[in-house]
Amino acid sequence: MTDYEKIDFSPLDALAEGEVVTHSRVRDVRLPSGKVLALITLDNGRDHTRPNTLGHTTLKELGATLDALKTRAAAGEIQAVGVTGKQYILAAGADLSDISRVGSKDNARLIAQLGHHVFGKLDELGVPSFAFVNGLALGGGLEIALNSTYRTVDASAAALALPEVFLGLIPGWGGAYLLPNLIGIENALDVIISNPLKQNRTLKPQQAFDLGIVDAIFPAANYLEDSLRWADGVLSGAIKVERKNKPGKLERTMKWPVAIKVARGMLESKIGTVPRSPYVALDLLDKARSGTKAEGFEREDEALAELVAGDQFAASMYAFDLVQKRAKRPVGAPDKELAKKVTKVGIVGAGLMASQFALLFVRKLQVPVLITDLDQERVDKGVAYIHEEIGKLEAKGRLDGDTANKLRALVTGTTDKSLYADCDFVIEAVFEEVGVKQQVFAAMEQIIAEDAILATNTSSLSVEEIGSKLARPERLVGFHFFNPVAVMPLIEIVKTPQTADAALSTAFVVAKNLGKNAVLTADAPGFVVNRLLAKVMGEAARAVYQGTPLLTVEKAFQPLGLPMTPFQLIDLVGWKVAAHVQDTMVRAFPDRFYANENFHALAELPEVVEKDKNGKVTGWTKAAEKTLKGAVGSTPATEGEILRRVQDGLAQEIKIMLDEGVVPEVEDIDLCLILGAGWPFIDGGASPYLDREGASERVFGDTFHHPPIKGVGA
Numbered sequence: 001m002t003d004y005e006k007i008d009f010s011p012l013d014a015l016a017e018g019e020v021v022t023h024s025r026v027r028d029v030r031l032p033s034g035k036v037l038a039l040i041t042l043d044n045g046r047d048h049t050r051p052n053t054l055g056h057t058t059l060k061e062l063g064a065t066l067d068a069l070k071t072r073a074a075a076g077e078i079q080a081v082g083v084t085g086k087q088y089i090l091a092a093g094a095d096l097s098d099i100s101r102v103g104s105k106d107n108a109r110l111i112a113q114l115g116h117h118v119f120g121k122l123d124e125l126g127v128p129s130f131a132f133v134n135g136l137a138l139g140g141g142l143e144i145a146l147n148s149t150y151r152t153v154d155a156s157a158a159a160l161a162l163p164e165v166f167l168g169l170i171p172g173w174g175g176a177y178l179l180p181n182l183i184g185i186e187n188a189l190d191v192i193i194s195n196p197l198k199q200n201r202t203l204k205p206q207q208a209f210d211l212g213i214v215d216a217i218f219p220a221a222n223y224l225e226d227s228l229r230w231a232d233g234v235l236s237g238a239i240k241v242e243r244k245n246k247p248g249k250l251e252r253t254m255k256w257p258v259a260i261k262v263a264r265g266m267l268e269s270k271i272g273t274v275p276r277s278p279y280v281a282l283d284l285l286d287k288a289r290s291g292t293k294a295e296g297f298e299r300e301d302e303a304l305a306e307l308v309a310g311d312q313f314a315a316s317m318y319a320f321d322l323v324q325k326r327a328k329r330p331v332g333a334p335d336k337e338l339a340k341k342v343t344k345v346g347i348v349g350a351g352l353m354a355s356q357f358a359l360l361f362v363r364k365l366q367v368p369v370l371i372t373d374l375d376q377e378r379v380d381k382g383v384a385y386i387h388e389e390i391g392k393l394e395a396k397g398r399l400d401g402d403t404a405n406k407l408r409a410l411v412t413g414t415t416d417k418s419l420y421a422d423c424d425f426v427i428e429a430v431f432e433e434v435g436v437k438q439q440v441f442a443a444m445e446q447i448i449a450e451d452a453i454l455a456t457n458t459s460s461l462s463v464e465e466i467g468s469k470l471a472r473p474e475r476l477v478g479f480h481f482f483n484p485v486a487v488m489p490l491i492e493i494v495k496t497p498q499t500a501d502a503a504l505s506t507a508f509v510v511a512k513n514l515g516k517n518a519v520l521t522a523d524a525p526g527f528v529v530n531r532l533l534a535k536v537m538g539e540a541a542r543a544v545y546q547g548t549p550l551l552t553v554e555k556a557f558q559p560l561g562l563p564m565t566p567f568q569l570i571d572l573v574g575w576k577v578a579a580h581v582q583d584t585m586v587r588a589f590p591d592r593f594y595a596n597e598n599f600h601a602l603a604e605l606p607e608v609v610e611k612d613k614n615g616k617v618t619g620w621t622k623a624a625e626k627t628l629k630g631a632v633g634s635t636p637a638t639e640g641e642i643l644r645r646v647q648d649g650l651a652q653e654i655k656i657m658l659d660e661g662v663v664p665e666v667e668d669i670d671l672c673l674i675l676g677a678g679w680p681f682i683d684g685g686a687s688p689y690l691d692r693e694g695a696s697e698r699v700f701g702d703t704f705h706h707p708p709i710k711g712v713g714a
Helices: 010-016 056-074 105-123 140-147 175-183 185-197 205-211 223-236 249-271 277-287 293-308 311-324 352-365 376-395 401-410 434-445 501-513 529-546 550-556 566-573 575-588 598-603 622-628 639-659 666-677 687-692 695-700
Strands: 023-030 036-043 080-085 089-091 129-133 136-138 150-154 216-218 345-348 369-372 411-414 425-428 453-456 476-480 490-495 517-522 609-611 617-620
Touching (some): 010 056, 056 080, 080 140, 105 293, 129 140, 140 175, 150 205, 175 185, 175 277, 205 216, 216 223, 277 293, 293 311, 311 687, 352 369, 352 401, 352 501, 369 376, 376 401, 434 453, 453 501, 490 666, 517 666, 529 550, 550 617, 566 617, 575 598, 639 666, 639 687, 639 695, 666 687
Parallel strands (some): 036 080, 080 129, 089 136, 150 216, 345 425
Antiparallel strands (some): 023 036, 476 490, 609 617
């Protein structure tokens, strides 16, 4: 087994440059019984907006602190050690800037070993250790707690989680071994694999307590005092800690292998086999049912070294940086001081999309929201839907009664357009046809104030053409949401040559206040996301109409690692919408995009594809087969041919978009794909993947990134 004491960690010293060090400050606390607990408080000296992180220097200092406390424990000076954090935060995990600069696989292994070396000391003090989880505890922060003997949590803590799989890693400082042996395999699978793959879901303190991750939960008001009193009870034997979910022999022999097998099948069905980290985590969890802790930690060392050195982690870090930094400071956004204050929002339409808009605007902005439609019946139906959705949020405890009543009162509907006169921001959600949208805005322009903003949610039409008949086209901006509106974080904000900075600034401020990330795009067909998805879907359709079997086409796209296969995506978006988008793109770029008139015939069917219980496409419906009969060719493509076409087509289209200035930089295209299409972090969006696969070189003799975003390898 690895002797961590004998490892030379000095090659990691270079990573310390620029680290915001989280210090280990110690004070002795005399407990009610007279026993002394040495309390370590992790604190980086910054406020709660800069969480404690666990970089190289931080870990070395914590290790030295624990060594000193072990000596004091042996001398009988202290009877326990506690670890807590600064206000609201225990620790947000490893310092990712450290890990992304490791430089080699050997250094990656050293990072894993250093974490095990330091955290392992919590179990080797000669006295019990207590983790007082007083706030946010992610990744390595939660692993500090798992390596401790006992754990309590503040009921108001923001979140607890092991999110590593989301970033292409595994919990590598003890989590993959300790957690399943603490709470059982099924619970551990949820925390380590399922939750990170569900939009990085985290645990609330009560959930962590119910699972058995922590032993006690206390209210925020006297959290530390209650935790210390509890710790004293444990030390004296007055409090017995029982761990109801700790796996027994029966679970290890019977339930454990079955749970792993089921989880593997679910992963293969839902995400394919391209992402590495979920499967590496699964293997670690499988092996955690037997063997020693030392063996478990050694397996984590090797697994983390492999993943940190790999391409998927490098791409994940690029994607993480885009989402955490670039998305929060949109390139090209005008000064926010130019934005018009929005005190009332008007929505034209009362259908599902319009109602989703209304719900989002009223929840986030908490200003009056007015909807309209062709007749009172549709308006009433829209308002009723919104009120019902507010009721559901109230029933789930996400809104209190007073807030729910306030929001209901703020949403109204009318067929009287004159009531839009005092709206500052009017967005349409009507049929995707230029003439219809022009009529809507022409009517609104007669009513609203001269400086009110008009926004169109068009997904692919020319915003400039939509505004061409306006007296004041400078007030019009594209404001393209993605479905489902409440969930998808992206808004493409579209600027025409006429759009004024005030309108653009207002759009960016509104997007931010809605809790969305906005990316500026020029007024080009399909903007960013739909243009590139149309390329993907068009190549899938082309292969089908050449005579390629449906499932061969679906399988060909697996190496992209997308959350959905092409025909799953078309089925979700809607066949009519997909047909419309393809037509738009083919009209604009007939030499580069594919559409087939049969698309519209398929779109008229009630169902086009059959799917299994997991939503995976299994074949055409009988009606679709009948519609396709005689419309497909006899020159099927292979999976490899289809994949190469897609890769080269995307590389070509992205290069053209950059040359035409659709977005400022390639990072904005990747950001749009990650936030608007669920493009996986492990690809880094599209461009790093296309560079690695050689598509960029094949198409335009260069790469999008210099140097290409790749792992450090060996």
